[in-house]
Amino acid sequence: MPHYYNFTASANHISYDPYWYVKLNLPLNSFLVICFLTLGLIYFYAYDSKNGIMIAILVSIIFLLNCIYRLKIKHRTTFLFDKIDNKFYKITPFGKKEIAALNTILNITTKSGAHTYCYILTSKTGSSIKRYYLTNNIRNENQNNPEVRFLEMEIIPQLELFLNLDKELLIALDSKDISSI
Known part of the structure; x- marks a missing residue:
């Protein structure tokens, strides 16, 4: 099986290159x-x-x-989810930057437009809710592309299992209150 997105998974780490598929033009x-x-x-x-x-x-x-x-820079970016440190990191040629703690991650959602969609990770720290783009915008006509199918069928489900995310629908009422349905 090809290793799209330079995806690696273990019991304590998951890492992938989110912009591997993006073309430079x-x-x-x-x-x-x-x-x-x-x-x-x-x-x-x-x-x-x-x-x-x-x-x-x-x-x-x-x-x-x-x-x-x-x-x-962008094509050499790696996202690392580390259970040992309980951190979500963004690794670039300039260094390793802590993005969020794993226990503050609420869910992974899909944001779709007329012709594109992307995956967004939502985390809550204190009274603020932050969103982080896990992928670049993907065009709808690329859904049958093997790289995109690998993202949808392998990376995102394994990431949800790794983070122990529930499949419940979360509705943000305002920046302080969150209720699950």
């Missing part, structure tokens, strides 16, 4: 950078103004930084 971003720079040069020569070239350079830098972020 480097050719598209490179094409957009070239287009913006070309438009900036045309504006510079047509109106003899430096504003066009400065805006084109700024937009190009933003596109390039976004590509670098996705390539070097």
